Amino acid sequence: MITLYMMDRLAIGNAAVRFDPIRLVEAVTAGITFLAAGVIVFTKGDVKGLTTGASMWLSGAIGLACGLGLWSVALVASLAGVAILWLLRHLQYATGLKDD
Numbered sequence: 001m002i003t004l005y006m007m008d009r010l011a012i013g014n015a016a017v018r019f020d021p022i023r024l025v026e027a028v029t030a031g032i033t034f035l036a037a038g039v040i041v042f043t044k045g046d047v048k049g050l051t052t053g054a055s056m057w058l059s060g061a062i063g064l065a066c067g068l069g070l071w072s073v074a075l076v077a078s079l080a081g082v083a084i085l086w087l088l089r090h091l092q093y094a095t096g097l098k099d100d
Helices: 002-010 019-037 050-067 071-095
Strands: 041-043 044-047
Touching: 002 019, 002 044, 019 050, 050 071
Parallel strands: none
Antiparallel strands: 041 044
16 A cells, blocks of 8 residues: 555655655565564474564554555554554453463
């Protein structure tokens, strides 16, 4: 969505602007992928850190949206992320899946 916005709004009407908006999204994606892969660990048959890795992806998308001035998209993504993480935490404790 952010890439389409960049192509639609930023390049139209300005012949001097020649850019590839996918490079910006790809650079953020590559950086987040490297960091998120570092927090996901497989030990003793369990995978740990998936929620943290997914949260890092979400924060990268929110950062791109903020950088482009898409405040409504960033706000909706932030609120959805907080609500989903809150819900997952309560489900985890309610079902007894939380191991301390």
